[in-house]
Amino acid sequence: MLEEMTTLTHLECSLCGARHEAGRLWNLCECGGPLLARYDLDTVRRSWSREWLAQAPASMWRYAPVLPVANPASIATLGEGWTPMIRARRYGESLGANVWIKDEGLNPTASFKARGLACCISMCRELGVKKVAIGSAGNAAGAAAAYAAAAGIEAHIFMPRDVPQANYIECESYGARVTLVDGLISDCGRMVAEGRQREGWFDINTLKEPYRVEGKKTMGYEIAEQMQWRLPDVVFYPTGGGVGLIGMWKAFDEMEALGWIGSERPKMIAVQSSGCAPVVKAFQEGKERAEFWQNAQTISSGLRVPKPLGDFLILRIVRASRGTCVAVDDREALEAGARVGRMEGIFPCPEGAACFAALERLLREGFLRPEEKIVIFNTGSGLKYLEAWSPLFPRAGSSEADRLGGLITPR
Numbered sequence: 001m002l003e004e005m006t007t008l009t010h011l012e013c014s015l016c017g018a019r020h021e022a023g024r025l026w027n028l029c030e031c032g033g034p035l036l037a038r039y040d041l042d043t044v045r046r047s048w049s050r051e052w053l054a055q056a057p058a059s060m061w062r063y064a065p066v067l068p069v070a071n072p073a074s075i076a077t078l079g080e081g082w083t084p085m086i087r088a089r090r091y092g093e094s095l096g097a098n099v100w101i102k103d104e105g106l107n108p109t110a111s112f113k114a115r116g117l118a119c120c121i122s123m124c125r126e127l128g129v130k131k132v133a134i135g136s137a138g139n140a141a142g143a144a145a146a147y148a149a150a151a152g153i154e155a156h157i158f159m160p161r162d163v164p165q166a167n168y169i170e171c172e173s174y175g176a177r178v179t180l181v182d183g184l185i186s187d188c189g190r191m192v193a194e195g196r197q198r199e200g201w202f203d204i205n206t207l208k209e210p211y212r213v214e215g216k217k218t219m220g221y222e223i224a225e226q227m228q229w230r231l232p233d234v235v236f237y238p239t240g241g242g243v244g245l246i247g248m249w250k251a252f253d254e255m256e257a258l259g260w261i262g263s264e265r266p267k268m269i270a271v272q273s274s275g276c277a278p279v280v281k282a283f284q285e286g287k288e289r290a291e292f293w294q295n296a297q298t299i300s301s302g303l304r305v306p307k308p309l310g311d312f313l314i315l316r317i318v319r320a321s322r323g324t325c326v327a328v329d330d331r332e333a334l335e336a337g338a339r340v341g342r343m344e345g346i347f348p349c350p351e352g353a354a355c356f357a358a359l360e361r362l363l364r365e366g367f368l369r370p371e372e373k374i375v376i377f378n379t380g381s382g383l384k385y386l387e388a389w390s391p392l393f394p395r396a397g398s399s400e401a402d403r404l405g406g407l408i409t410p411r
Contacts, residue, residue: 005069005070005071006039006065006066006068006069006070007039007040007044008022008039008070009038010022010038011036011037012035012036012038013029013031013033013035014034014035014310014313015031015032015033015034016031020035022068025127025129027203027209034210034309034310034313036210036213036250037068037210037211037213041066041254041257044065044066044258045258050260053225059077059080059082060115060118060119061075062081063221066254067214067218068123068214069126070126074122074126075122076121076125076147077118077122077150078114078146078147078150079108080108080118080215081107081222083102083106084102084103085101085226086100086101086102086103086346087100088100088343088376090344091343091344091356094339094343095360096363096370097359097368097372098370098371098372098374100376101344101346101376102376102377103378104377104379105346105347105348105352105378105383106381108146109146109170110381110383110384111139111142111379111380112216112219112379113140113380114143114146114147115215115219116140116211116212116213116244117140117143117146117147118147119215120144120147120204120212121147121148121151121153122147122151124151129153129202130153130154130200131153131154131155131156131199131201132144132148133156133157133199133201134155134204135158135181135187135188135189135192136158136159137160137163137302137304138159138163138164138301138302139167139301139379139380140206141157141159141167141178142166142174144157145174145176146174148174148176149175154177155171156177156179156192156199156201157177158179158181158188158189158191159171159179160180160183161180164301164386164388166383167384179191184306185304185305186306189205189206193205206243206305206309207241207246213243213246213247216243216244216246216247216248217247217251218247218251219244219247219248220247220250220252221255224252224260224261230261231264231266232266232373233266233372233373233374234266234372234373234375235266235269235374235377236269236271236374236376236377237268237269237271237355238300238354238377239270239272239279239303239314239325240304240305240308240351241309241310242270242308243310245314245317246313246314246317249321252265266321266323267321267324268317268323269318269323269326269355269358270283270314270318270326271326271328271355271358272303272326272327272354273304273327273330273333273354274298274327274328274329275297275298276293276296276298277325277327278290278292278305279314279315279325280326280327281293282311287315288312289311289312289315291307292306292307293306293307294306298350299350299385299387300351301350302379302380303351324362326361328354328357328358328361330350333350333353333354333356334392335357336353336359337352337356337357337382338353338392339356347381349380349385352376352377352379359376
């Protein structure tokens with residue numbers, strides 16, 4: 001059995017391939033490329049078996065040998081990961097499809113962001129960071145604030161002023177120092193970068209450091225394990241920054257190197273909002289990088305990312321998997337999410353709801369076959385987006401339905 005908790009060997013630039021030393025603080029490579037963690041997978045394969053996972057903790061830390069933390073005392077955990085994989089029987093039958101829902105809303109802080117920030121903040125603690133800063137559209141901010149509080153690290157949060165109220169309040173409740181910004185997540189990220197030298201904080205924005213993707217990749221390990229080490233045929237993923245999609249693809253490659261799965265891969269479906277769809281546009285135009293999306297607008301705050309840093313990685317993955325990119329409008333997303341709620345008892349976030357709308361469209365268009373095993377990622381709880389959902393379900397006598405132009409007739 002492995003004597004060390006991690007088998008991390010080095011960091012590698014995803015753009016130029018340059019090697020960087022492990023055990024040090026890094027943001028981006030000198031070329032501007034995001035860094036990815038690399039492990040001694042030969043040692044892992046000889047010393048660690050997937051059968052041992054039967055006795056592992058019911059959290060993402062069950063995969064510790066392929067996570068970067070070396071000292072167990074560094075881990076800041078709130079019980080993240082090992083979320084349920086739920087068979088959507090009634091909803092799937094209504095579509096004539098084989099649908100499963102990976103419900104990330106049951107993570108701490110009620111979103112998938114708990115995974116990435118748990119790993120990132122744990123590494124910050126291990127490497128001696130005292131202050132972190134992040135720009136976020138909402139859920140990453142809440143997770144950063146929570147895990148920083150658990151680790152005793154000072155958190156500086158920059159959020160758009162119109163962020164969901166739940167995200168703002170949770171950050172304040174965790175004792176983070178919150179700055180509301182008149183702008184988008186791109187403006188928040190710029191403010192973090194500008195204050196880095198002056199304030200002495202470590203920038204933990206999306207893909208600006210190498211460890212959030214490591215926490216997110218555990219979603220890939222989990223769907224393989226929960227499906228008895230056979231990957232699904234299709235994975236739908238709401239794509240703002242795209243870290244989870246990048247992480248899952250990395251996990252698939254690692255598991256193949258370990259001999260845990262074969263070479264087959266799911267079709268990866270990147271879902272965005274029609275009000276902010278830079279990756280969809282780049283995919284349709286055959287480009288390798290996305291252009292900045294002007295005047296980004298959507299109720300799905302996690303999808304309001306005008307230009308993801310990892311756009312080239314997302315596009316490579318989608319194309320390599322024979323997948324596609326889909327943009328859906330807000331009305332289409334919420335109506336699909338409401339159908340899932342009525343049939344399955346799951347209250348999705350708007351980003352997750354967009355994936356259900358995309359699924360319905362791709363089935364209608366014949367891109368997907370009914371017999372394919374499909375996994376939808378619901379990346380957060382709808383309870384964190386009550387302002388977004390309220391036009392669909394207005395209280396008697398309220399005018400909330402006007403916000404989206406009479407989205408649906410209340411039942």
